[in-house]
Amino acid sequence: MQWRHKDLLDLDTLTAEEIRHIIKTAQPMKEILSRPMKKLPTLRGKNVVLLFYESSTRTRTSFETAAKILGADTTNFSVAVSSVNKGESLLDTAKTLQAMNVDLVIVRHSSSGAAEFLANVLEAGVINGGDGQHAHPTQALLDFYTLQEKLGGFEGKKIVIVGDILHSRVARSNVLGLKKLGADVTLVGPPTLLPDEMKYLGVKLSYDLDKELPGADAVMALRLQLERQQSGLFPSIREYSKLYGLSLERLKKTGKKTIVMHPGPMNRGVEIMSDLADSVQSVIEEQVTNGVAVRMALIYLLIGGGTGNVVD
């Protein structure tokens, strides 16, 4: 298995084999995270730019940690202190980065397609750290890593994803990848957050969480953007939580030792109750650790040498 991509933009372009290769590469990376001395010479002299147009402490920190452990230098190009506020276009920012000869750009942007846009302009590799409502491939891949570790595989496993599916790039990327890996995915949410058009994903859609829980091997809660209540997408947080909030009690309906996941940050008491979030069934903290390992793997795969086999 040889890595052939210059960029990681979404899961549409990855094969199941490639996803497994990423997971496999992340395993040795996780060993490195457990060492007292977490620093490698691998990417010495490589420059990784973190271009974050949306505030995100966890994802940015995760990428930064991953890049630094691999020995790369990181540069934060964050909105508040950059020329972005002076109205510089993404195109000009890209040209500036190109002129600085950076090796890898990690971008998060509120516009769907921003990562692909950058990748088309830049010679450097691009990792999509989340673009609009389109894709969040590294979150999905760390979820797959966690599922692989906990469930031992994907074939025939029942994964329930519950919450604001419509606005979730995490859900989109997860479903695309999980389908390729052979998992059985069900999406759950209220009709306003799980409209009919989501059937393009080709998985089961349901409005009734309690009906879908039996047999679930993993349940993933999505973060609810509380401000969506003001746009009328759901009547109240109280009702949402009553219908779709995950609790220890509710999870018993699976009839299994189901694991619970959340991409974070959590709204405790809304989409997930504290009793569950802090229980042994919760793998939420491990997701964070695995996130660093998976991002190390991706950074290594993209800029860790082997120039002869990149095709796109």
Next chain:
Amino acid sequence: MEGIPKNRIMDEDGIRRAISRISHEIVEKNKGTKDLLLIGIRTRGVPLAERIQKRIAEFEKVTLPLGLLDITLYRDDLSTIDVQPVLHETRVPFSIEGKTVILVDDVLFTGRTARAALDALIDLGRPQKIQLAVLIDRGHRELPIRADYVGKNVPTSRREIVSVCLQETDGRDEVLLLEKKS
């Protein structure tokens, strides 16, 4: 590694004898097995280290701890090679602090792999001593590195390839000298 076979440097018995001699030398040089650890460099250093571990256990009745080292992330040629190496796990489930580490590899050539392995080891802790055991030393060093234990010295030209085959990885035990295809 593709090449045209020229001759056989070692057969199954030759390999067995060399391992046996190296095992004795390790114990002799270190005056016993106290604080000794074996670490095999992936890929073929690992079965060789296992064989040394087994041999020492036979005559010393002590099973030395054994670790696996993947040096990919420490290579100095990552940005120039054509094909990216696949990453494997490093598994050293014990502390190397203050110990004597016997690094085991199949072939000592330019010394760059050994250099990478030394860096990788030092990142895991501060051993008292590091010694290097190899099945074949074929010369052409590019770094000031030498082996403490050598199965066989084989003078080679740069146009030649030394191919070590082991039962565990290749299904047979032998060492071949090949001529590179031009």
Next chain:
Amino acid sequence: MWWIKKALVLDPAQGYTGERDVLVKDGFILKVGNFLEEDVPEFFGQENLEGVKIVEAAGKYLFPGLIDVHVHLREPGQEDKEDIRSGSRAAVRGGFTSVLAMANTKPVIDQRALVEFVRLQGERAGMARVYPVAAVTKGFQGQELVEMMDIREGGAVAFSDDGLGIQNAEIMRLAFEYAKLTGCPIISHCEDENLAARGVMRRGEASARLGLKGIPASAESVMVARDVLLAGEAGGKLHIAHVSTKESVMIIRTAKKLGIDVTAEVNPHHLLFSDQDVGLTRTDLKVNPPLPTKEDQEALLEGLLDGTIDMLATDHAPHTWEEKAKPFPEAPFGINSLETALAVVWQELVEKGKLPALKVIELWSRNPAQRFNLPGGTLETGSPADLVLFDPAYKERITAESMESKAQNTPFLGQELQGFPVMTWVGGKLVMADRKVICN
């Protein structure tokens, strides 16, 4: 004076197609028919013969110049995208001899002086006839009506807040009522802003897949329904711009049956591209109303064929390269159309048998002339010699260098199309020949 020989004449006003000679004198159509060589000097008058230029037109179509009731020429205020000179040059190169220039400029065309400026800039350019469309409400605020009568005196032929939908139904109703004084139609940009909710493409599986905010079809259709009801109640003239949903077609069909004075246009891009063609970096296909579904396209074509939809119009909307070189959600809406619209309609609809050639000329010349009370749209004796000679075999690659428009935001950039105008006359004056605009 021109003697255009043996052209395949398409004249929907007189309902014929066939090989004929067309004679032009003093800027008007002198005669159309099959003439004997020796008879022609008499028609022009023997003393004028030296000034008669002959065009051998065998194998090429000749039709009344196209009238595009929906273009954005960006002047005044956004001359980096387009100006009236470049836009009207692009028009004649694309086969359009008259265009209706929308009012969403900076400032908005909401008073007589501005209307006259647009008209005069058109005259100065001396290319296609440029007819100003004035705003319905002052400053496009959707609150107070403009001085419609004064503005009509200044040369406006219609009123429209195109670019924005008028959200307040009572203002729209008043506009229909008051506009009766002028006899001019109100062109409605039907878009409910709450439903559209700053979406960037048609809402559906394609928008869900791309993670782009969707605009539901209802954002257009509910306003079409509202406006036909209001126009019916007030008794005004309504023209619906850029119809793009099957529901809108159905409503317009019903309204026409009820006798409501409504006409409608469809843009070629809505017939040729669907939401399935949109991609995250295809800002060239970002347009408002957004690209519809295949089902909508079928309904639109059916509407054109059965008379529910009266005309084709480009909604020519030039934007600079830098403005479109952005992530999809941030790029502006609009497709640059004047120089490619006829070619693609011909290549994709006429040649493929979906729309008869004569029907295209009816939709793009005769019907617009009648609805907006403009000269042209016919080859009758005495009508202005706004003519297009069209070569269905002419192939051309669309390039930035060859385009007259200042902007190149067309999805056909770099592509070869077949079927182009090779000569264009406005008022008997040759303004384009061999695909090049003629400067005086």
